[in-house]
Amino acid sequence: MTKKEQLSRAPRVKKEMPKKKRGLRTTKSRTSRTNKKKATQKRKPILMPLTKLDNLVWKITSLAFRLQDSDRQGFVKCCTCGNKMYYYKSDAQLGHFKSRSAKWTKFLRKNLSTQDTKCNKYGAGEQFKFGKFLDRTYGAGTAEAMMTYANKPEKFGRYEYKKHLLENSRILLDEAKSRRLYDWKSGMAKWELDFLEKLDDYNIDEEIIIHKQRV
């Protein structure tokens, strides 16, 4: 073997060794991880992370109540300035009277109404006008009741999320059906639409699995 050959062979051997080792180790550990994962999934699906659940309930609530606030053609007035707009994909937003950081009132019909961006975003929700609107619509004292309800000391947990999810999903489907307005479906993921399609199969007192996760 010439010196040149020795030099060119030596690094090749060195290179092959760790490559094989790495390959073996990776394959083995990946397989065992997958098996473990499969076994866990068979036993019980994982819990849906609360942020994902919160986003899902909000997405459905926002569509359901904007649709409910709108007329037969899907046009809705901002509750704090009267500006008229289309409920979907214009500047229509579902605004909160008591801010969205309070969970007990975050998805509650009487704390929510459609607003335009001017009032909801740039007007920081126009809370004073919003409160007047609530009292006019649902009766005197509603705004105050919302403030009290928002501060409930009990924990807002998965049961409460589940309750709002099922109730507001039902509203979304009923309001969409009565107006024959389904353009909102284009903004939904397949798993979200699958859930809505099977809504009648779900029960508040039973385990709910969405997107292969427990709610």
Ligand SMILES: [Zn+2]
């Ligand atoms: Zn407005």
